[in-house]
Amino acid sequence: MTLLADTVAAIGPLDAAAMAAADARHATLTKPPGSLGALEELGVRLAGLAGTSPPPLPEPAVVAVFAGDHGVHAQRVSPWPQEVTAQMVANFLAGGAVVNAFARQAGAGVVVVDVGVATPLIIPGAAGAAGAADAVGAVGAVGAVGAVGAVGAVDAAGAAGVATGEPPSAGRAVPTPGRSVEPLLVHAKVRTGTQDLSVQAAMTRDEAVAAVEVGIRVANDLVDGGARCLLTGDMGIGNTTPAAALIAAFTGAAAADVTGRGTGIDDETHGRKVAVVQRALALHRPDPADPVGVLASVGGLEHAALAGFVLGAAARRVPVILDGVIADSAALAAAALAPDAVGAMVAGHRSAEPGAAIALRHLGLGPLVDLGLRLGEGTGAVLAWPIVASAARVLHDVATFDSAGVAEK
Ligand SMILES: Cc1cc2ncn([C@H]3O[C@H](COP(=O)(O)O)[C@@H](O)[C@H]3O)c2cc1C
Numbered sequence: 538m539t540l541l542a543d544t545v546a547a548i549g550p551l552d553a554a555a556m557a558a559a560d561a562r563h564a565t566l567t568k569p570p571g572s573l574g575a576l577e578e579l580g581v582r583l584a585g586l587a588g589t590s591p592p593p594l595p596e597p598a599v600v601a602v603f604a605g606d607h608g609v610h611a612q613r614v615s616p617w618p619q620e621v622t623a624q625m626v627a628n629f630l631a632g633g634a635v636v637n638a639f640a641r642q643a644g645a646g647v648v649v650v651d652v653g654v655a656t657p658l659i660i661p662g663a664a665g666a667a668g669a670a671d672a673v674g675a676v677g678a679v680g681a682v683g684a685v686g687a688v689g690a691v692d693a694a695g696a697a698g699v700a701t702g703e704p705p706s707a708g709r710a711v712p713t714p715g716r717s718v719e720p721l722l723v724h725a726k727v728r729t730g731t732q733d734l735s736v737q738a739a740m741t742r743d744e745a746v747a748a749v750e751v752g753i754r755v756a757n758d759l760v761d762g763g764a765r766c767l768l769t770g771d772m773g774i775g776n777t778t779p780a781a782a783l784i785a786a787f788t789g790a791a792a793a794d795v796t797g798r799g800t801g802i803d804d805e806t807h808g809r810k811v812a813v814v815q816r817a818l819a820l821h822r823p824d825p826a827d828p829v830g831v832l833a834s835v836g837g838l839e840h841a842a843l844a845g846f847v848l849g850a851a852a853r854r855v856p857v858i859l860d861g862v863i864a865d866s867a868a869l870a871a872a873a874l875a876p877d878a879v880g881a882m883v884a885g886h887r888s889a890e891p892g893a894a895i896a897l898r899h900l901g902l903g904p905l906v907d908l909g910l911r912l913g914e915g916t917g918a919v920l921a922w923p924i925v926a927s928a929a930r931v932l933h934d935v936a937t938f939d940s941a942g943v944a945e946k
């Protein structure tokens with residue numbers, strides 16, 4: 538079996554007995570029944586995922602920022618130059634992006650995964666690393682391809698794809714109590730950007746599977762490294778266009794209803810973007826019963842990797858917090874491949890992109906945070922993580938009416 542098939546086969550339903558136990562425990566705690574609203578449902582679901590009540594605390598957490606570029610950028614669907622993707626990867630590694638600030642505040646680790654950046658990466662602090670990083674990229678072999686270590690400590694042999702003893706792993710991005718970790722770069726480039734999905738398939742089926750498997754490997758490496766909550770992140774100029782096409786393909790919604798303003802585009806650009814999504818859907822007629830085919834025809838490399846990351850988390854029975862519209866579109870692909878994977882998903886926030894709410898409704902997930910964010914990078918997922926941890930902590934820490942001597946009604 539392939540890694541994808543094995544992973545899908547390992548995903549099962551939530552444990553009903555653990556959920557019933559968590560539900561019963563909630564009723565004994567010193568609070569009016571139901572007073573924690575959505576957090577009670579979340580605590581019960583975390584118990585069902587882990588198979589124990591109370592559920593383990595979802596920590597440590599790591600946000601994995603999957604980066605890729607998009608051939609559809611040629612249709613002028615985003616006003617930003619494509620090079621911004623690679624430049625932001627450097628910014629993530631230098632710790633200067635919004636997601637780094639939020640992760641620092643929350644105590645989450647950051648791993649950046651190059652699954653398909655089109656322009657050369659300039660890695661901060663790595664002498665001569667520019668371009669070398671781009672030469673790396675065996676399909677779907679994260680460990681073997683080599684992760685680059687902490688900022689400023691790039692292993693030149695690793696960057697050139699030469700095995701140097703122990704294969705580096707995304708697991709090194711997992712923080713331990715009292716010790717923060719520098720952002721880490723994982724080289725796992727499947728191809729240098731996609732093709733223009735409005736004129737041809739974004740990628741081949743093999744490339745889509747390879748990208749999905751990159752995401753699975755990153756999830757496995759993080760869980761093996763001790764992570765107990767996975768957070769999704771994305772970076773890819775133009776990536777709200779494939780996200781819209783994926784959401785239309787999986788939900789049946791109209792292109793005009795799921796296509797938003799991304800980084801903040803004017804009316805003319807938005808009209809062109811809706812038409813591009815419509816053209817792609819008419820050209821490929823993506824079949825939601827063939828999720829890999831949908832990802833290959835109208836998706837993106839980071840979308841496919843995120844689908845795999847979600848599947849990997851679900852197979853390891855670790856919660857995965859979805860960020861914005863890119864993660865939501867990828868989650869639809871994951872759910873189409875393995876419907877039980879939804880049990881591991883937590884909707885971190887409701888992105889201002891219109892497709893996000895449509896995707897979440899289709900998945901049956903309610904967002905934890907609604908602050909009008911429309912950034913991506915994993916920012917909404919990182920913000921939601923303490924809420925998820927609080928839902929679990931209630932079932933650990935809160936006294937019962939009996940133990941605290943509080944009278945019941
Ligand atoms: C400086 C900068 C930082 C970002 N961080 C996330 N995105 C977000 O915006 C992009 C998607 O929007 P669109 O489809 O309109 O291009 C993605 O890279 C996404 O992660 C950024 C975009 C920019 C410009």
Ligand SMILES: O=C(O)c1cccnc1
Nearest residue numbers: 799861862888911912913
């Ligand atoms: O919802 C998101 O994550 C998002 C929205 C706009 C641009 N980039 C990402």
